[in-house]
Amino acid sequence: MIHIEPMTAAWVPQVAALEPLCFSTPWSEAGVAAELDNPVSQWYVAVEDGQVCGYVGGHLVIDEGEVMNLATAPTHRRRGIAEQLLRHLCHKMKQAGAAFLLLEVRESNTPARTLYEKCGFTTVGRRPHYYSQPDETGLVLRKELI
DSSP states (O other): OOEEEEOOGGGHHHHHHHHHHHOSSOOOHHHHHHGGGOTTEEEEEEEETTEEEEEEEEEEETTEEEEEEEEEOGGGTTSSHHHHHHHHHHHHHHHTTOSEEEEEEETTOHHHHHHHHHTTOEEEEEEEEEETTTTEEEEEEEEEOO
């Protein structure tokens, strides 16, 4: 059974180990760990049998939330974990006073875009050359929380 909990230092190595499996430009373990000391940061892990199988992180500044990262271990995809994590972050950000959430997603990442749309995000902008490895346009998505 999967449960979601706040990320702690104990989970950082597992989150960092998933980064290169999920992203072409992964965060380092130090970068992930630094989020624990960032006062605007909220990170959550999905845990099953003592192992991190997904995670989500966001920043909240005043009433503006931003999804920084959302990932599911390749072995755990297509089970609804990313949706659970995203909905959890939306709920926590709203409780903390966020009026809306923003995120960027690769234009070619159809599975992620489908998930974000299912969760109420809409495309509000484009950022050409936002991503590297490979170079790609990022779409800016927004979800109202109030």
